Amino acid sequence: MSTVDELDPATRGGLAEAWGLSPHTGFAPLGNGLINRTLLVTDDGRRRVLQCLNVNVFRDPALVMRNCRAVTAHLGRERAAGRYDYSVLELVPTLAGEPAAVLADGSWWRMYDHVPDTATHETADAPSLAFEAGRGFGAFAAALAGLDRGIVGEVIPHFHDPAKRFATFREVLAADRAGRADDAIATCDTAAQAFEDLLAHWRTLLDAGLPWRITHNDCKLNNLLFDDADRAMCVIDLDTVMPGSALFDFGDMCRTLLSPVPEDSTDLERVKPRPDYFAALARGYVEGTGSMLTQLERDNLAFAARMITGVIGLRFLTDYLDGDRYFRVGHPAHNLERARNQFALYAALTAQADALQALVPDPAG
Ligand SMILES: Nc1ncnc2c1ncn2[C@@H]1O[C@H](COP(=O)(O)OP(=O)(O)OP(=O)(O)O)[C@@H](O)[C@H]1O
Ligand SMILES: [Mg+2]
Incomplete structure (x- = not known):
C-alpha cells in the first residue's frame, strides 16, 4: 500500500499547481482499493479524494475521465429531479477546468x-447488506438508462464477454507458456464443460434481444459507501462504467455476496450460495431497477449468477496458465485455487438455479 512519504515533491507540487492546493495540504492513504492509488486530501479543513489512475489497467485514461464526467453529471441531474435517491460522486475539476491532471511523469x-x-x-454478514447492494447498484443502472449509450465508451473491450474470455482461455491453454496445463487439467475440463452449456444459453439471450445498457461492471460490496445505519449511500469506483448487460452487474453481486467463504477459500464444501442472501439481493435489485428490467433479464437473474461466476473462474484459471500476469497472487497455486473455488460455486449455482430463480420477486410485488 502506498504511504504519504511516497508522494514525492514533484508529484505534490504538480498536484498543488493543478488544483491550487495550499502548502499545508495533508495527504493520507484511503481505503483498500486494488486498482488505483487513493489518497484523502485535507486542505483548510476540506476533505477530498485524490486518485492516481492505474494506466496499466485503463489504457485510455482520457476515455475513463470523459465517462466519469458524463456519468456523474447525468446522475446529478437525476438526483436533482428526484429520480435518484443516492448521493452522487462529484468530480472536482482542475483549475484549468479539466476532469483530471496529467503530471510531468505522465x-x-x-x-x-x-x-x-x-x-x-468488505464482506456481507447479513442479508440486509445484500438487499442494500442490490437496491443501490440497481438504482444506479436505472438512473443511467436515460443517458445516451453513445456518450459512454467501452473502457475495457469485452470485459465480461463470456465468448471472448473462453476464446482467450483456449489460446492460453494451447500455448501453455508457464508449463502449468498438466497441473490444471481437471479444472480446465470442468471449465470447458461449463462453458459449452453457458455459451449456448448466452447466445440464445443475445438472439432474443438482451438489452445493452450502461452498467457499472464492478459491483463489489466495497464499491458502495454505507452510512452508520448500514444503508447504502453512494456508488463509487466508476472507472468501469460502460456499455454492458444488467446480467453482468447482478451476476457479479451474486458471485461476491452469496458464498459464505472468500473467493480463494480451499474449503470447497462450504462454497455454496446462501438462498436468503440471493432472495435479499434479488429483492433489492428488482426494487432498485424499478421498471427497467425486461422479462428476459428478470427470468435470467439466476443464470447471471452462474455465468459471471464461470467467467471470473475462467479468468483466474487463464491467469494461472499464463503465469499470473493479471491477478496478484500470494503463492504459486493461488489462481488455480481461486478457479476451483469459483467452479465449485458455479456447480452449486447450476444445481440450485431453478430454486434461486423462484426467489426473484415480480416487479410490482
Ligand atoms: N468519494 C469518496 N468518499 C469517501 N471514500 C471514498 C471515496 N472514493 C473512494 N473512497 C474510499 O477509497 C476506497 C478506494 O476507492 P475506489 O474503489 O475508487 O478505488 P479502486 O482502486 O478503483 O478500487 P478497486 O480495487 O475496487 O478497483 C473505497 O473503497 C473507499 O473506501
Ligand atoms: Mg473499489
Missing part, C-alpha cells in the same frame, strides 16, 4: 469530493 490524477460519514464493507 501520471493521471483526478479528485472527487469526499462523501462524509460513510464506510465500506
